[in-house]
Amino acid sequence: MLLHALLCISLTPCVQAPVDEFATLLAEYQAAEAAWQAELDALEDVSEKSALRRKHPARAFSARFEAAANAGEGRALLWTLEHLRDSGLRTKEIAEAKPGLYERLVEGHAQAAWFADVLEPLSRDARHVGGAERLRAWYVRIIEAPAQPAVRAQALDLLASSLSRSDDAGEQALGLEWYLRLAREHGDTEWGRAAERAHYVELHLAVGCEAPAFTGTQVDGATFRLADTRGKVTLVAFYGLWSVAGRAALADIERFAGALSGAQFAIVGVDTGDRKDELAAALEEHGILPRFHAWQGEDRAPIAQSYRVASYPMYFLLDGLGVIRAKGTDLRALDAPAATLVEELRKGR
Secondary structure, eight states, rough: OHHHHHHOOOOOOOOOOHHHHHHHHHHHHHHHHHHHHHHHHHOOOHHHHHHTTTTHHHHHHHHHHHHHTTOOHHHHHHHHHHTTTTTTOOOHHHHHHHHHHHHHHHHTTTGGGGGGHHHHHHHGGGOOOOOTTHHHHHHHHHSSSOOOOOHHHHHHHHHHHHHHHHHHHHHHHHHHHHHHHHHHOOOSSHHHHHHHHHHHIIIISTTSSSSOOOOOEEETOOOEGGGGTTTEEEEEEOOTTTSSSHHHHHHHHHHHHHTOOOOTTTEEEEESSHHHHHHHHHHHHHOOOOSSEEEESSSHHHHHHHTTTTSSSSSEOTTSSEEEEEEEEEEGGHHHHHHHHHHHHHHHO
């Protein structure tokens, strides 16, 4: 009878029952449960304990919570969901009841502040509610509903996580898109901050993103800002003279600069070595000392960190607005896009 009643309740949201009535009912239940638990703990006989466990107070209270749910109290629905087994339902009956209860909660109460309490059990119940596809559909409905910011952020996180764990490459890519949306729209929440940290590169260093701003100190002690090159096609080059690849990078940068000399082009070099005099000599040798060059003193210095440089050399090509148009470890691969950008600037596009 209980299962039949649960499945037959209308999905149409009703007017919220007065809060004090639900609070009173919940307090009464909690007192009964505490008394039952104390009695259970006091028993030593195994058979007596087993008999008392079958008399969980949820069985006596389930009809009253059901009535409150029918009157529009969403928290009574949540209580019912959390106490299906305590109310006497068997495993198969619980599996049959859960989809309907979740549907009613999502349909009528996603905007409630307490709805965050629904998301945790929902995320664990994929196999009981029809699989990941149905679960994701509910997450989308919660996200698109006028939900509380924290609730919406958590739903975004759960949806993105579910898709990212998929074996399908398309679903994984979609999961990343949801993570990026979470970081952009809810960066002030714990879930948004976590997404921001995990996907900083996609958010700030992907082609099409504005390059992170920074201020550098040149080998002669003068300072400059990346913004000083605005209006020019700019190569931001990270390297270090402490490696063979870093030394080779200077020769490659010299070649690159020679092909694109002019007022429309600038180089910003970021050295990560620890010898300023050696850097100055190397820059002079390659004829690029007058360019902007920042000396950081160590390979995990702030500018390199802000660009998440993991290997050297690393190059970022920016357009006149400071937007990343290409990037990579092979500078020759940037020859063609750089020439195109410079030509567009010359023609005033």
